[in-house]
Amino acid sequence: MAVAIVRGRTTGWPLHLVVGLAGFVTTLDNTVVTVALPSIQQDLAARLPALEWVATGYIMTFAGLMLAGGRVADMHGNRRAMISGLALFTAASLAAGLATDIAALIAARLAQGVGAALTLPATLAVLAGQDERRRSQGVAVWMAAGAGALALGPVVGGYLSQHAHWSWVFLINVPIGLVTIGLALVAVPGRDGVRDGPDGGQGRGSGRDDGRGGGQGSGRGGGAAGARLDLRGLASSAVVLAAGTFALIHGPQYGWTSPVIVATAAAAAVAAVAFVAVERRAADPMVDPALFRNKVFTGGVLAQVLWGLGVNGVFFFTAIFLQGVLGFTPTAAGVAFVPLALLVVLVTPLAPVVERRLGPGHTVALGLVMVAAGMAMVAFLRPGDGWAQLLPAVCLIGAGSALTMPLGSAVLGAAPEGRGGIAGGVFTVSREISGLFGIALIGVIVHEAGTFSYGYALGLLAAALLVVVGALISLATLP
Numbered sequence: 456m457a458v459a460i461v462r463g464r465t466t467g468w469p470l471h472l473v474v475g476l477a478g479f480v481t482t483l484d485n486t487v488v489t490v491a492l493p494s495i496q497q498d499l500a501a502r503l504p505a506l507e508w509v510a511t512g513y514i515m516t517f518a519g520l521m522l523a524g525g526r527v528a529d530m531h532g533n534r535r536a537m538i539s540g541l542a543l544f545t546a547a548s549l550a551a552g553l554a555t556d557i558a559a560l561i562a563a564r565l566a567q568g569v570g571a572a573l574t575l576p577a578t579l580a581v582l583a584g585q586d587e588r589r590r591s592q593g594v595a596v597w598m599a600a601g602a603g604a605l606a607l608g609p610v611v612g613g614y615l616s617q618h619a620h621w622s623w624v625f626l627i628n629v630p631i632g633l634v635t636i637g638l639a640l641v642a643v644p645g646r647d648g649v650r651d652g653p654d655g656g657q658g659r660g661s662g663r664d665d666g667r668g669g670g671q672g673s674g675r676g677g678g679a680a681g682a683r684l685d686l687r688g689l690a691s692s693a694v695v696l697a698a699g700t701f702a703l704i705h706g707p708q709y710g711w712t713s714p715v716i717v718a719t720a721a722a723a724a725v726a727a728v729a730f731v732a733v734e735r736r737a738a739d740p741m742v743d744p745a746l747f748r749n750k751v752f753t754g755g756v757l758a759q760v761l762w763g764l765g766v767n768g769v770f771f772f773t774a775i776f777l778q779g780v781l782g783f784t785p786t787a788a789g790v791a792f793v794p795l796a797l798l799v800v801l802v803t804p805l806a807p808v809v810e811r812r813l814g815p816g817h818t819v820a821l822g823l824v825m826v827a828a829g830m831a832m833v834a835f836l837r838p839g840d841g842w843a844q845l846l847p848a849v850c851l852i853g854a855g856s857a858l859t860m861p862l863g864s865a866v867l868g869a870a871p872e873g874r875g876g877i878a879g880g881v882f883t884v885s886r887e888i889s890g891l892f893g894i895a896l897i898g899v900i901v902h903e904a905g906t907f908s909y910g911y912a913l914g915l916l917a918a919a920l921l922v923v924v925g926a927l928i929s930l931a932t933l934p
Contacts (some may be wrong), residue, residue, distance in 0.1 A: 461765055469638055469641060470581065470593070470642045470643065471592060471593050471596045472596075472638055472642070473537075473578070473581075473635060473638045473639050473642050473643060474578050474581070474582065474596050474597050474600075474630060475594050475596040475597065475599070475600040475679070476634065476635040476638070477537065477541065477574050477575065477578045477603045477635055477639075478575070478578065478596075478598075478600040478601050478604070478734060479600040479601070479603065479631075480544070480604075480628055480631045480632060480635065481544065481571040481574055481575055482569060482600070482601045482604035482605060482608075483604040483607070483608050483611070483628075484513055484548075484571070484608075484628070485513070485514060485591075485604075485605065485608065486518075486604075486605060486608030486609055486612070487609070487611055487612040487624050488509060488510055488513075488564075488609040488612060488624055488625075489510060489608070489609060489612060490609050490612040490613040490616060491612045491613075491615070491616040491621040491624045492506050492509065492510060493616075493732060494616045494620075494621040495557075495560070495621050497555060498621065499554075499555075499557045499560065500557075501557040501641035502686070505557045505561065506557075507705075507708075508511070508561045508564070509557070509560055509561055509564055510579035511700075511701075511704050511705075512561055512564040512565045512568065512699060513564045513565070513567050513569065513571070513896060514704070514887070515565075515568065515688060515697050515700045515701060515704075516565050516566075516567075516568025516569050516572065516697070517567075517568035517571045517572050517887065518571055518572075518696045518697070518701060518884060518887045518888060519568075519572070519693045519694075520572035520573075520693055520695040520696075520743060521572045521575065521696070521698030521880045521883055521887070522570070522574045522576075522689075522692045522693075522694065522696070522741060522877065522880045522881065522884060523572065523689045523692065523741070523880075523882045524536065524540065524572040524573040524575070524603070524876075524880055525577075525580070525876040525878070525879055525880025525881070526576070526685070526741045526742075526876060526877050526880070527577075527876070528573075528576050528577035528875070528876030528877075528879070528880075529580070529873055529874060529875065529876035529877055530579050533577045533578075533581045533584075533643065533875070533876065534577075534581075534639065534643045534644065536573050536574075536576075536577040536876070537574055537577035537578055537581070537639055537643060537812070538636055538639050538640065538643075538820075539573055540570045540571065540572070540574030540575075540577065541570065541574050541633075541635055541636045541639065542570070542636060542639035543566060543569060543570030543573065544567055544570030544571055544574060544628070544632060545570070545629055545632030545636070546566075546570075547563045547564075547566035547567040547569075547570055547593070548563075548567060548625045548626065548628035548629055548632065549625075549626065549629050550562075550563040550565060550566070551563035551567065551622075551625035551803035552622040552623070552624075552625040552626035552629070553622070554622075563625075565637070566730075571652055572763075575879065575880075575883050576876050576877070576879040576883060577595075577879070578597070578879070579643045579867060579875070579876075579878070579879025579882060580867075580876040580879045580881065581593075581643055581644075581865070581875075581876060582597070582863075582864075582867055582875075582879075583592060583867035583868070583870055583875030583879065585877060587864070587868065588807070590805075590864050590867060590868060591807040591810065591860070591861065591864045592706065592807060594860055594861075594863035594867070595803045595804055595806055595807060595860050596803075597863065598799065598803050598857070598859075598860050599799060599800045599803040599804070599864065601858075602694055602795075602796050602799035602800060602803075602853075602856070602857075603796055603799075603800055605796065606687060607796070609826050611627070612624050616872050617628070617631045621629050633668070636832055640807070644651060644785025644825035645791045646693060668838075673859040684708055685733070685734075685739060685740055685741040686735070687729075687733045688730060688733050688734055688740055688742065691726045691727075691729045691730035691733055692725035692730050692742070693742065694722060694723065694727075695723050695726040695727045695730055696884065696888070698719045698723035698726065699720070699721045699723040699888065699889070699891075700887075701718045701719050702716050702719040702723060703888075703891035703892060703894070703895045704891060706895055706898075707898050707902075708897070710785060711899070720810050720911075741877065742877055742881065743871075743874060743877070745871070746870065746871070746874065746877070746878065746881070749869045749934045751866070751868075751869040751932055751933060751934065752865075752866055752869040752870065752878070753932065754863045754928050754929065754931065754932020754933060755862045755863075755866035755882075755929075755932070755933065756866060756881060756882060756885050757928050757932075758819060758823065758862055758925040758926075758928050758929045758932075758933075759859075759862050759863075759866070759882065759885045759886060759889065759925075760885045760888075760889040760892075760925075761823075761889070761922055761925030761928070762823060762826065762856070762859055762862075762889070762922060762925055763827060763885070763886050763888075763889025763892075763893060763920045764784070764889050764890075764892055764893040764896060764918055764921050764922070765827070765830055765888045765893060765918035765919060765921060765922040766826065766852065766856060766890075766893070767889065767890030767891075767893040769895055770904060772794075772894075772897055772901065772911055772914070773791070773833065774792075775789055775907070776836075776907070776908070776911050777815070777845075779835075779907065780907070780908045780911075781836065781838065781839075781840055781841070781845075782838070784795045791849065792848065792849075794849050794850060794853060795849045795850075795852055795853035795856075796853065797853070798850055798853030798854045798857065799853050799854075799856050799857045801857075802853070802854045802857035802858065803857040803860055804863065805857075806818065806822075806856045806857055806858050806860040807822075808862070809858060809866040810860075810861050812932060814933075815862075815864070815865050815929075815931035815933040815934050816929050816930050816931075816932070816934060817862035817930070818858055818861050819858065819859050819861050819862055819926070819929040819933060820927070820929045820930045821855075821924065821926075821927050822854075822855040822856065822857065822858025822859040822924040823855065823859060823922050823926035823929065824922075824923065824926050825851045825852070825854060825855025825858065826851070826856055826919075826922050827850050827855075827908035827919040827920070827922040827923045827926070828851055828855075828919075829847075829848040829849065829850070829851030829852035829855060830848070830852065830915045830916075830918060830922065831915070831916060831919045832844075832847065832851065833848045833849075833852075833915055834847035834911075834912040834913075834915035834916050834919070835847070835912070836848075838908075862929075862933075865934070866878060866881075866882050867879065867882070870897060893918060895913070896914065896917070896918065897911070897914035897917075897918060900913050900914035900917060901914055
């Protein structure tokens with residue numbers, strides 16, 4: 456396998472394959488386990504609270520430590536962080552597949568999340584160091600892989616649980632992880648490839664040295680010699696994200712006013728205030744507040760959050776709507792998401808072409824308006840409607856989501872030198888948390904509306920409005 460490293464950049468398809476595989480395997484574990492839970496319950500004699508931790512433990516550690524993973528990548532190098540994260544994720548997947556009791560399985564799921572939190576920000580930071588064209592291509596691959604994983608997760612989990620054994624839901628990660636590690640060792644530049652190393656941070660593809668050799672690195676290099684991990688920032692951010700994730704996931708189950716949810720939400724709020732205070736005073740903050748003074752970075756993250764609020768609410772509640780209101784079978788309801796994922800995969804490679812003609816701001820705004828239109832169409836579906844009414848809406852959401860690809864490229868490109876890892880962490884955290892907020896938002900509207908179909912329609916229209924606001928932000932902030 457030939458991989459050329461030219462002036463600090465890896466060229467050729469292997470780097471993008473690493474990005475796609477890492478994005479696919481870490482995203483797959485968000486949804487693949489859901490359908491396997493009944494088999495796990497029967498085999499391990501697990502009680503319902505334990506099963507909930509099997510499903511949500513991965514998401515909590517993944518989201519809770521993502522910012523820390525990005526900072527580790529900036530300090531110790533993308534290649535090292537990525538390979539270490541993949542190794543931990545793969546080993547934890549093997550442990551989950553071999554688990555013989557529920558406690559061991561939960562521990563392995565938590566460890567999987569830690570590995571994913573190290574892997575994904577480093578993967579995006581590698582793309583931050585590419586030139587604009589290769590960065591756009593890499594983000595397109597990453598988005599397509601993530602969309603495919605979200606759609607295929609329940610299908611793969613259901614098939615393996617029914618025709619093999621639930622353990623293969625986790626063991627399938629092992630060969631994928633090993634292949635990705637092998638490719639990363641070849642395709643991702645190390646210290647001598649400028650992008651990596653504890654002292655150099657990540658260059659921006661201009662041939663600049665990494666800081667050891669007296670190069671012309673500009674900006675605040677997060678990987679500068681002597682940099683220390685901001686432990687107070689790490690602890691407070693982990694509490695914010697883990698507690699917030701727990702409250703959003705379990706709020707519908709315990710009740711939004713229950714003591715456990717109120718206490719968890721309060722802990723997240725206090726930790727958020729502490730995090731902001733700590734980062735403003737830290738000599739070497741984990742998340743440099745200066746990042747958010749860049750309107751492209753801030754606008755891109757906000758637009759990503761608003762997209763996630765809408766689309767993830769659609770994913771979660773539409774399966775219930777299709778079966779309970781439109782009368783779809785469970786299999787047909789699952790198949791309904793396949794065209795959406797396929798269109799994301801097929802249209803994403805075309806997004807850079809559209810971007811070159813319209814510019815990032817107009818391309819993202821067009822995509823978000825398409826998503827909002829598709830959601831509004833779904834909101835007006837009624838009993839008796841079928842594929843003829845559903846499919847155009849699903850296609851609009853899928854194609855529009857693909858056109859939001861320039862968001863990731865713009866956010867990564869706006870990050871100062873040496874901050875690609877934390878920029879990737881912020882971007883991926885915004886994606887994860889916005890999805891949970893979207894589910895919670897539509898859930899509250901559905902609950903308060905009285906009937907599911909009416910509440911679902913109102914929730915979709917509210918989410919569509921937020922997506923349109925994201926389109927306006929894109930026009931105002933992206934180039």
